[in-house]
Amino acid sequence: MITSRRTAALPRRTLLAWGALLCLAPAVQAQAPAWPTKAITVVVPWPPAGPSDIAARPLAKGLQDLLGQPVVIENKAGAGGNVGTAAVVQAPADGYTLLVTSSAPVAINASLYKKMPFDAAKDLQPLTNVLRMPLVLVTHPGSGVNDLAGLLAQVRSKPEGMVIANSGNGTPQHLTAELFRDAAKLKLDHVPYKGSAPAIADVLAGHVPMMFDSLAAIMPHIKSGKVKPLAVTGAKRSPLLPNVPTMAEAGVQGVESYAWYGFFAKAGTPQPVVDKLNATALQVMKSPEFQRVLAETGSEYVGDTPAHFAQFVKTEAAKWDRIVKQSGATID
Structure with missing residues (x-):
């Protein structure tokens, strides 16, 4: 009887061991290969x-x-x-x-x-x-305005409105200007360019009075005094332009854009x-x-x-x- 019980127990242990291995196999196969292994x-x-x-x-x-x-x-x-x-x-x-x-x-x-x-x-x-x-609204220093309120007054004083440059139809710069136009109830005609650089060039030359652009693109020209920043479109002021108000601070609500x-x-x-x-x-x-x-x-x-x-x-x-x-x- 002792011999027969030991003989009967051996297959059970063997089966349990094989069962454990079989359970582990799918998990091993399911492991994703190491990543990354190439460029x-x-x-x-x-x-x-x-x-x-x-x-x-x-x-x-x-x-x-x-x-x-x-x-x-x-x-x-x-x-x-x-x-x-x-x-x-x-x-x-x-x-x-x-x-x-x-x-x-x-x-x-x-x-x-x-x-x-x-x-x-x-x-x-x-x-x-x-x-x-954030983006920043800039104008040419020769525009005669020193702040956003001055720009709004200038635009509203012209029955035909004013033009604003952008870096291309549908770009964030263009749509931010649309957001601004709608929020401030202004008449603005968009002048689309093929990229930010040519738009900036025309604002620098005074051919177009204003534009929105990202801080990364326009900051060198702000530092050089070639354009004047009026307001930023972030929820708070930019540490790069601590003296420039947000749109909300300058009196135009609903123009938050990045x-x-x-x-x-x-x-x-x-x-x-x-x-x-x-x-x-x-x-x-x-x-x-x-x-x-x-x-x-x-x-x-x-x-x-x-x-x-x-x-x-x-x-x-x-x-x-x-x-x-x-x-x-x-x-x-």
């Missing part, structure tokens, strides 16, 4: 040396240092950011092709273009906001990769090197969770959709 491409859907590069290049360098793989910037401009963004959407959802862009292709263009090559809300996975800086640059992957990217990209990006953004970028651009730390950033993008898209429809702006 990562960060697509910037704008020309080189533009404002998006201010966000993308220090972020890419920090990611490369922390992830231990090359991170290459690829500028792929065209169609208001749609070309480069579409390239990311068409790439595999594996975390090796990423996107750093301004708000246009992810929160504005769907309202401007009759046909889009992607659906940003469905085709992109938000990772985190990277930079967020030039922001976000970090995205393709929708469907494995969650462990999304989490690692988010955590690593936040680590980069807290570094002394990136903090200098924030200080130089008048930005604030805007690191966020993917879920919160997705909600922010959704809110921005709804806001600009209303302004686009109200203004009648279109690209097609």
Whole structure:
């Protein structure tokens, strides 16, 4: 009997051991492979040396240092950011092709273009906001105004209104001006340019009296005295321009707007990769090197969770959709 009980017990232990191994096998097979194991491409859907590069290049360098793989910037401009963004959407959802862009292709263009090559809300996975800086309304020093109240009075004194430059139809600069025009009940005629630089050039020359632009783009000309800042569009004053009021402080409510640059992957990217990209990006953004970028651009730390950033993008898209429809702006 003793022998038969021992003989009967052995198969049970063996079966239990095999059962444990069988249970472990699916878990081992389900583990995602190590990531990253090769170079990562960060697509910037704008020309080189533009404002998006201010966000993308220090972020890419920090990611490369922390992830231990090359991170290459690829500028792929065209169609208001749609070309480069579409390239990311068409790439595999594996975390090796990423996107750093301004708000246009992810929160504005769907309202401007009759046909889009992607659906940003469905085709992109938000990772985190990277930079967020207010815009500033500037005027030529020869305009004869010293503050926003003076500018409002000047515009309202002209039956035909005045013109305002912008960096292109549907850009944040253009739509912020529309937001301002609506909030202040002004008559403003927009003069669209092919980019911020030529618009700034005409304001500097006095050909156009005013424009909105990001602090990163216009700050050198403010420092040199070639343009005069009247108000910033943030919720609070910029540390770069502590003596310049916000729009609300200057008497115009409802004009809160930012030039922001976000970090995205393709929708469907494995969650462990999304989490690692988010955590690593936040680590980069807290570094002394990136903090200098924030200080130089008048930005604030805007690191966020993917879920919160997705909600922010959704809110921005709804806001600009209303302004686009109200203004009648279109690209097609």
